[in-house]
Amino acid sequence: MKQLSPRQIHLDFHTSEKIPDVAQNFSAEEFARQMKEAHVSSVTVFARCHHGWLYYPSKKFPELVHPALKNKNLLIDQVKSLHKVGIRAPIYITVQWDYQSANKHPEWLIRKRDGSHEGPAFTEAGFYQSLCVNTGYKDFLMAQTAEICEILGDELDGIFFDIVGTRPCLCSACRAEMKREGLDLCDDVQVRNFAARVMDRFKSEMTSLVRKFSTDCTVFYNAGHVGPCTKKSKDAYSHFELESLPSGSWGYLHFPVTARYARTLGKDCLGMTGKFHTDWGDFHSLKNQAALEFECFRMLSYGFASSIGDQLEPGGILNPATYRLIGSVYKQFEEREEWARPSIPMTEALLLTSEPDNVESKIPESVMGAAQLFEELALQFDISDKNCDFGKYKLLIIPEDFRGDAEFSDKVNEYVSNGGKVLAFGKGGLTADNCYPECFGVKYEGKIEKYPDFIVADGELSSGLEIGNEYVIYLQGEQVSPITAEPVLYARAPYFRRDGDYFCSHKYTPSAKGASYPVAFMSKGVVFFSHHILTQYRKNAPYWCKKLVSNAVKMLLGEQMITHNGPSTLSVSVLSQPEKGRVNLHLLSYIPVRKSATIDIIEERTVVRNVKIKLNLDKKFTKARLVPENTILNYEDGEVEIPEVNGYAIVELS
Numbered sequence: 001m002k003q004l005s006p007r008q009i010h011l012d013f014h015t016s017e018k019i020p021d022v023a024q025n026f027s028a029e030e031f032a033r034q035m036k037e038a039h040v041s042s043v044t045v046f047a048r049c050h051h052g053w054l055y056y057p058s059k060k061f062p063e064l065v066h067p068a069l070k071n072k073n074l075l076i077d078q079v080k081s082l083h084k085v086g087i088r089a090p091i092y093i094t095v096q097w098d099y100q101s102a103n104k105h106p107e108w109l110i111r112k113r114d115g116s117h118e119g120p121a122f123t124e125a126g127f128y129q130s131l132c133v134n135t136g137y138k139d140f141l142m143a144q145t146a147e148i149c150e151i152l153g154d155e156l157d158g159i160f161f162d163i164v165g166t167r168p169c170l171c172s173a174c175r176a177e178m179k180r181e182g183l184d185l186c187d188d189v190q191v192r193n194f195a196a197r198v199m200d201r202f203k204s205e206m207t208s209l210v211r212k213f214s215t216d217c218t219v220f221y222n223a224g225h226v227g228p229c230t231k232k233s234k235d236a237y238s239h240f241e242l243e244s245l246p247s248g249s250w251g252y253l254h255f256p257v258t259a260r261y262a263r264t265l266g267k268d269c270l271g272m273t274g275k276f277h278t279d280w281g282d283f284h285s286l287k288n289q290a291a292l293e294f295e296c297f298r299m300l301s302y303g304f305a306s307s308i309g310d311q312l313e314p315g316g317i318l319n320p321a322t323y324r325l326i327g328s329v330y331k332q333f334e335e336r337e338e339w340a341r342p343s344i345p346m347t348e349a350l351l352l353t354s355e356p357d358n359v360e361s362k363i364p365e366s367v368m369g370a371a372q373l374f375e376e377l378a379l380q381f382d383i384s385d386k387n388c389d390f391g392k393y394k395l396l397i398i399p400e401d402f403r404g405d406a407e408f409s410d411k412v413n414e415y416v417s418n419g420g421k422v423l424a425f426g427k428g429g430l431t432a433d434n435c436y437p438e439c440f441g442v443k444y445e446g447k448i449e450k451y452p453d454f455i456v457a458d459g460e461l462s463s464g465l466e467i468g469n470e471y472v473i474y475l476q477g478e479q480v481s482p483i484t485a486e487p488v489l490y491a492r493a494p495y496f497r498r499d500g501d502y503f504c505s506h507k508y509t510p511s512a513k514g515a516s517y518p519v520a521f522m523s524k525g526v527v528f529f530s531h532h533i534l535t536q537y538r539k540n541a542p543y544w545c546k547k548l549v550s551n552a553v554k555m556l557l558g559e560q561m562i563t564h565n566g567p568s569t570l571s572v573s574v575l576s577q578p579e580k581g582r583v584n585l586h587l588l589s590y591i592p593v594r595k596s597a598t599i600d601i602i603e604e605r606t607v608v609r610n611v612k613i614k615l616n617l618d619k620k621f622t623k624a625r626l627v628p629e630n631t632i633l634n635y636e637d638g639e640v641e642i643p644e645v646n647g648y649a650i651v652e653l654s
């Protein structure tokens with residue numbers, strides 16, 4: 001796998017023409033020196049921005065060179081000065097957002113069903129009127145891309161194409177092609193799938209064009225998300241950049257979900273965050289250092305490279321405080337990256353996702369809940385779809401919304417008969433004709449009509465809960481009866497379902513203390529919950545739901561690869577470096593706090609002391625030390641003891 005440059009900056013430069021003297025104060029030497037001092041190894045610099053302006057002396061499109069740009073050679077000077085100090089400089093080109101093109105070429109705009117364009121009206125601020133790459137705009141994009149490739153020649157390191165998403169379009173070009181294909185233009189699904197195909201074709205053609213100029217430069221298409229929507233066109237990418245600014249619309253859970261999916265696609269990945277307190281374009285803000293540490297170190301804990309988003313101010317000078325901040329994080333990153341890159345994540349479980357492949361950022365709530373829950377349990381897991389090779393994993397997790405079919409049932413049955421374990425929920429694995437895979441040993445009977453209902457803690461599955469206590473499951477579950485499986489958990493119904501004249505108190509009707517019925521089942525290699533436990537955890541994270549799942553994992557796997565006595569906020573990931581004869585545990589202790597109405601804040605590291613990690617690895621190691629500090633750790637009977645984790649710690653086992 002070709003490795004990315006490890007410590008990157010994504011240097012936005014969307015700059016209004018109404019600002020005078022753009023890049024007037026830019027100094028190529030100073031620019032490169034600041035980057036070098038901040039331990040940066042690659043900077044993505046701008047050829048064309050969302051305003052639609054070019055930052056190099058274009059011969060093909062002189063009218064698009066930024067009219068207020070003082071240094072017409074800005075981009076070229078940036079690239080050459082960075083190369084002089086050994087820093088890479090891939091090129092940024094905007095795709096679907098380009099204000100100049102949107103204004104001058106209404107025929108290139110994406111059209112909604114009612115004929116209107118996307119984004120705000122042209123009388124409002126913003127450049128979000130999206131363009132269609134199935135129009136003459138594609139020819140323009142190709143010509144402009146070819147021009148910058150030619151100008152840079154051997155100095156072309158890569159291209160980052162931005163805003164390349166699946167956006168249904170009914171412009172005249174798309175309508176004509178859909179009609180030729182016999183598609184129903186009134187069917188939103190057909191229109192969306194067509195848009196996805198158009199975009200995949202565009203990526204494939206664009207990569208072929210770039211490859212005429214460079215066989216090994218990086219090529220990436222950004223849609224703000226990497227997931228099943230990326231998989232079909234993955235050959236067009238050299239690598240994946242996981243844009244995920246936790247203080248933007250993404251939140252802190254988006255990155256681990258996409259990272260666990262993207263790392264199964266067989267290409268190197270980087271995580272992308274920002275130096276901003278909030279989101280892109282937040283010029284005069286600095287992220288708290290602890291937050292930036294957590295975000296970058298978390299990327300490293302997945303074995304990924306890092307990219308920090310910044311925006312160059314119009315005058316062309318990098319903000320010194322920003323690069324002191326970035327330098328303080330990237331220095332630590334650099335000292336630790338040899339224990340993460342390259343590496344192979346060691347995983348024991350596969351979480352299936354029903355995320356659609358024709359729309360970005362529709363991560364199912366079940367998967368969000370599962371990611372949170374299993375990270376708390378330190379389970380080592382990947383996320384993928386039903387086409388994945390289940391045999392690589394000891395445990396297969398089928399969320400409640402992951403519907404199956406006959407082929408899927410066969411695959412699951414075979415997996416279990418070969419010794420694989422399955423943890424399934426709700427309608428997970430259920431076919432359209434309401435059959436679960438045979439190995440579940442249960443029969444579908446419809447929805448539980450009286451809900452919320454109440455599990456009664458009892459037996460091994462309830463270990464750690466108050467035995468005999470009733471615990472509510474708020475979401476409506478499925479009614480399931482055993483065929484060959486053994487019930488391992490029961491529930492009781494409320495007096496009645498809260499509806500119309502039937503209500504009691506503020507919330508839901510309490511337990512009628514009547515007969516109980518089974519709601520979790522065990523058969524050989526399978527634990528099945530009829531409730532939507534993962535979605536429930538996403539909704540309000542009941543501790544009892546986590547405990548039930550944790551016990552189920554234990555009943556299925558015995559010992560997990562990793563268990564620890566630390567808090568649930570401590571994350572642990574396991575990276576193998578077989579060529580160096582070692583396995584590294586990456587421990588992170590930073591706690592995002594909902595301090596504001598809109599975003600989570602990390603202000604400081606959280607120190608955790610006397611962490612004991614129990615290891616259940618196939619390979620046995622004899623030595624454990626903290627790196628890069630080289631502190632030898634107490635390591636006996638497969639248990640390693642870490643006196644203190646101050647934010648981030650790496651334990652090397654050799």
Ligand SMILES: [Zn+2]
Binds near residue numbers: 111134169172173174
């Ligand atoms: Zn179109």
